[in-house]
Every structure is written in C-alpha cells, then in structure tokens.
Amino acid sequence: MTLFQRVLLVIAFTAALPVSAGSGKLIGTAGLNQLEGAGGGGIVPWATLSGYDSDSEVSVNAFLTRVNLDDYRLQVAGASVSLYDRVEVSVARQTFDLTTLGGDISQNIYGAKVRLWGDVVYSAMPQISAGVQFKDLQDEAIANALGSADTSGTDYYVSATKVHLGAVAGYNLVWNLTARMTNANQMGLLGFGQTSDDDYEVMLEGSVGVLLNRNVAVGAEYRQKPDNLGLGEEDWWDVFVTYIPSKSFNVTLAWAELGSIAGAPDQNGIYLSLGGQLW
Amino acid sequence: MVKLLSSVLAVVLLAGCASQPQTLYSEMGGEAKVTEIVNNFVTEVEQEPVILAYFEGSDIDRFIAKFEEQICMVSGGGCQYTGDTMEQVHGGMNISEKDFNLTVDLLINAMDKANVPHPLQNRLLNKLAPMRSQMLYR
Numbered sequence: 001m002t003l004f005q006r007v008l009l010v011i012a013f014t015a016a017l018p019v020s021a022g023s024g025k026l027i028g029t030a031g032l033n034q035l036e037g038a039g040g041g042g043i044v045p046w047a048t049l050s051g052y053d054s055d056s057e058v059s060v061n062a063f064l065t066r067v068n069l070d071d072y073r074l075q076v077a078g079a080s081v082s083l084y085d086r087v088e089v090s091v092a093r094q095t096f097d098l099t100t101l102g103g104d105i106s107q108n109i110y111g112a113k114v115r116l117w118g119d120v121v122y123s124a125m126p127q128i129s130a131g132v133q134f135k136d137l138q139d140e141a142i143a144n145a146l147g148s149a150d151t152s153g154t155d156y157y158v159s160a161t162k163v164h165l166g167a168v169a170g171y172n173l174v175w176n177l178t179a180r181m182t183n184a185n186q187m188g189l190l191g192f193g194q195t196s197d198d199d200y201e202v203m204l205e206g207s208v209g210v211l212l213n214r215n216v217a218v219g220a221e222y223r224q225k226p227d228n229l230g231l232g233e234e235d236w237w238d239v240f241v242t243y244i245p246s247k248s249f250n251v252t253l254a255w256a257e258l259g260s261i262a263g264a265p266d267q268n269g270i271y272l273s274l275g276g277q278l279w
Numbered sequence: 280m281v282k283l284l285s286s287v288l289a290v291v292l293l294a295g296c297a298s299q300p301q302t303l304y305s306e307m308g309g310e311a312k313v314t315e316i317v318n319n320f321v322t323e324v325e326q327e328p329v330i331l332a333y334f335e336g337s338d339i340d341r342f343i344a345k346f347e348e349q350i351c352m353v354s355g356g357g358c359q360y361t362g363d364t365m366e367q368v369h370g371g372m373n374i375s376e377k378d379f380n381l382t383v384d385l386l387i388n389a390m391d392k393a394n395v396p397h398p399l400q401n402r403l404l405n406k407l408a409p410m411r412s413q414m415l416y417r
Contacts, residue, residue, distance in 0.1 A: 024377035026384070054376035085376070122411045165405035170398020213397050214387070 003136075004108050007091040014060050014081040014279070021279045022082065024054025027214050028172075028244050029121055029163055032252060033063040033275050036133050036187065037078040037092030038111045040159075042254055042271060043223045043236055044205040046176045047129035047161035048120050049113065050090070051082040051277050052247045058083050063275035067256055069267040071100040080111075088113040088131075096189045100264070105189050106138040120174075126162035133157075135188035146229050146262070148191025149198035155182040171210050174217070178205040185229050186261055194228040201226045209240075217242045225259075234259025238271060249276040303406070304356030307399050313350050317343050319389035330382055333372055353406035365413035374415055 001009075022030075031048040034040035039050030042065075051059025059082045067074040078092030090111040097104045113131030120127040133155040137143055140151040157180040167173040181200045183193040192198065203226060209219025220239045227233040240254035254271035261267045307313065321343060324330050334342070341362075351358035362368070383404070390400045 020377070024375075024380040026380065026387075054380060056375050056377050122408055124409075165408060166398060166401030166403075167405075170396075170401050172401055 003110065004091060004093065007089065007110055008079060010089065011060055011079045011081045011091065014058055014083070020057050022051045022053030022057040022059030022085075022277060023247060024057055024085075025052045026121060027052075027247055028211050028217060029174075030247070030277075031161075032242065032250055032273065033061060033065075033078055033080060033090070033092075035065060035067075035074070035076055035092075035094070036109045036111060036135075036155075037063075037076075037080060037090035038113055038131060038133065039080065039082065039088055039090075041176065041207040041209070041219070041221050042238055042240055042252060042273065043256070044176060044178055044207050044221050045111075045113070045131060045133075045157055045159055045180075046178070046207065047115065047118075047127040047159040049082040049085055049088040049115060049129070050080045051088075053082050053085050055084050055086070057085075058279070059277050060279040061275060061277050063273060065271070065273040065275075067258075067269060067271045069256075069258060069261070069269040071098070071264040072261060072267060073097040073099050078109075086115050094187070094189065104139070105142055107188055108136045108138060109188070110134045110136075120161050121163045121165065126160040128158070128160050130158045131156075135184060135192075137188060137191060140191075142262075143185070143189075143191025146185070146190055146231070147195050148185055148229065149183075149193035149195050151191055153182075153184055153188055153192030155180055155184060157181070168210050171212065174207075174209045174211070174219070176205075176207040179203070180205060182226065183228060185226075185231075186233060190229065190231075190262060192228075194230075197228065209242075215244050217244070231263055232260040232265075240271070247277055250274075302355030303399065303402050304351060304354035307354065307395055307403070309356070310347075310351070312393060312395065313347050313354075313356070315393040316350065316386075316389050316395065317346050319392045320346070320386055323385040323388050324382075327381070327385060329378060330385060333374070333378070350403065350407075354403060365410050366417055369414045369417045372417060374417065376415060379411060379415055 038045035040046040053059040062079045065076040080090035092109045118127040137151040159178040161176040164173040203224040205223040207221040223236040238254045238256040242252040244250045252273040256271040258267045345362035
C-alpha cells in the first residue's frame with residue numbers, strides 16, 4: 001500500500017471512532033480546504049482546522065478543486081481529518097495538466113497541523129496553529145529539466161486566524177496571516193530549490209473575508225512565492241465567494257491570478273472548489 | 280496586491296466605524312424585541328433535549344428575567360444585571376464546547392425567528408462572546 005493510500009485509510013477509519021461527528025462550531029467558521037489539502041482558504045493554509053469538531057469531536061472532510069488557467073489546469077482531490085479541534089491530518093493529490101504543451105505532473109501532499117493557542121471566534125487574540133506539508137512529486141522529469149534540486153520537499157508554516165464578530169458594520173470579519181518556510185517551486189509542481197541553491201525562504205500569505213450572512217463569504221487572498229528557478233515565478237492572489245449552505249457542504253468560486261508559470265505569463269482563471277464534512 | 284488588500288481592509292474598517300448613533304438595544308427594538316428573543320430561546324431549548332437537560336430544576340421564569348436583563352445590559356439598554364455570576368450559574372454543569380456551541384446555534388435560531396437583522400445578531404453575539412470562558416467546564 002502506498003503512503004497515499006495509508007493516509008486515506010486512516011482518515012476513513014476516523015469516522016468509526018466512538019466519538020460524535022463535528023458540529024461544535026458556528027457555521028462558516030471552520031473554513032475550507034486549500035490547494036495543498038490543509039484547512040484554510042483557497043490558496044492559503046489557516047490556523048483553523050478543517051471541520052466543525054469541538055474538543056470532544058472529530059471530523060472528516062473531503063474536497064475537489066479545479067483551477068482552469070490559460071495554459072494549464074490544476075486539479076486537486078483531497079481529504080482531511082480533524083481530531084478534537086486540536087490536530088489535523090490531510091492528504092491531497094494534485095494533477096497539473098499542461099493543456100497547451102501536453103502532459104501532466106502529479107504531486108502527493110501529506111499535511112499535519114496542530115492548533116497551539118486560542119479559538120478563532122472566542123479568544124481575544126487570534127487562533128495560532130503550526131503545520132507541515134510534505135510534498136512528493138510523482139512526475140520528476142520537468143522539475144529536473146528546469147534545474148530543481150529536489151523532487152520532494154517539506155514546507156513549514158505558522159498561521160494566525162481571527163473572526164471578529166460584527167466588526168464590519170455588523171458583519172463578521174475573518175482574517176488570516178501565514179508565514180511559510182519553503183523552497184518549493186510553484187507549490188512543488190516544478191520541484192524544490194535550484195541545483196546551486198536549495199535554501200529555504202520565509203514567504204508571507206494572507207486572507208481577508210467578510211461573511212455576508214451565515215452562508216456566504218466573500219474575500220481575497222495573497223500568497224508570496226519564491227523564484228528559485230529564475231523563471232519569473234510570481235506571487236499569487238485571488239478573490240473569492242464561498243457558499244456554505246450547511247456544515248456538510250461548501251462551494252467556492254474564485255478568480256485566481258497566478259502570474260507566470262514555467263515561462264508562460266499571466267496565468268489567470270477560474271477556481272472552483274467543492275468541499276464538505278463527511279463526518 | 281498588498282496595496283489592494285490594504286485598501287480592501289481600509290474600506291472594511293471604515294465601514295465598521297461609520298455610524299452607531301443609537302444603542303444596539305434600541306436598534307434591535309428595545310424591551311419588546313429582547314423579550315421575544317428570550318422567549319424564542321426558551322422554546323428552542325425546550326425542543327433540544329441535550330440542552331434542556333442543563334435546565335433541569337431551574338426556575339425558568341427567573342432565567343427569562345435575568346437573561347433579558349443581561350442582554351439589555353450588554354447591548355447598552357441601561358439595565359443592571361442582578362443575577363448570579365456566570366460562574367455561579369454554570370457551576371457544576373461541566374458544559375462542553377460542543378454543547379456551548381449548540382446553545383449559541385439555538386440563540387441564533389431564536390434571533391432569526393424574532394427577525395433580528397444579521398448585523399445586529401452578530402453585534403449582540405460579540406457582546407455575549409467574552410462570557411464563554413466563564414461558562415465552559417465549570
């Protein structure tokens with residue numbers, strides 16, 4: 001059994017634990033699963049864990065995300081388990097289709113996150129979490145051809161997230177700030193580091209959103225990126241609207257501007273994500 | 280992009296300070312609306328066995344009066360809360376995060392059924408939220 005299958009199995013077995021399914025958070029405050037599988041926004045991991053579990057519950061989440069760009073298409077399928085609103089384990093499979101050039105690149109990402117302090121809604125200070133994402137490229141040829149040092153790598157991040165009840169003319173405001181240590185090129189899809197320099201750098205990522213009611217959130221995100229390969233890799237950003245009709249389903253539509261990717265400039269497009277809590 | 284984010288944030292923060300000429304209490308509709316919210320809340324609790332169990336043996340009329348007083352006080356209605364402290368009221372109940380949050384959902388239902396506008400609901404929840412630490416696991 002591959003590592004990918006093992007992690008999926010662990011997540012599936014969580015639903016069989018003799019504890020109740022997660023329901024103990026206000027709707028809309030559990031967040032989503034981001035592109036690498038962690039609980040978060042769309043492109044940024046947050047301090048929130050991906051489910052509605054409180055300290056006596058567990059939750060299992062799954063998601064499918066697609067980003068259609070001018071010359072590429074990114075598809076992500078993933079799942080995560082959140083235990084007692086304390087620990088999150090996630091797995092994601094990214095498939096990056098080179099729609100103009102032909103071919104595709106797959107990458108598996110295994111994530112873990114621990115909530116260190118606070119409650120995103122109820123503590124006066126933000127909720128703080130720390131996480132890791134281990135990334136394992138399945139198709140190594142392009143990463144090697146572009147001069148990456150490695151075909152697997154690990155990101156480390158710390159996030160702070162806060163919901164301010166009624167802060168914007170009575171509407172709830174959510175913000176997140178993440179610092180990530182990484183040497184990944186385009187999240188790792190183009191490898192890690194560069195042959196003469198595989199040093200880590202700290203990148204800043206942020207999100208801000210407003211909940212228009214209990215079921216709809218709008219906002220924007222930003223993600224700073226390194227340019228290890230000298231291909232003009234650019235920072236990412238998006239604007240999004242998320243509809244959360246229930247604690248078991250969410251859908252997000254976004255406009256993503258991902259800049260230059262592997263020499264192809266201005267990669268912009270529609271981001272669509274379906275997610276939800278299975279247990 | 281940072282510039283865009285900060286201008287979004289600036290607009291958002293300015294909107295938050297724009298206008299608060301009257302108290303939250305009067306914006307909600309004063310005493311009549313608070314009474315309606317609390318009565319709806321009691322009805323919600325009666326229909327939720329998990330939460331109803333916490334109310335076993337308590338004087339429901341006193342609860343209604345004191346909760347109204349408390350909402351009036353935190354929303355700027357000028358009332359003085361004369362009940363017991365939150366620690367005293369919830370002592371021995373050992374309220375879990377899960378049940379606390381379920382109760383918040385019931386309060387939101389109660390406000391929905393009283394037609395309290397969403398922004399006013401959030402502002403009231405914001406006033407009540409700091410009490411959570413005095414209620415959990417006592």
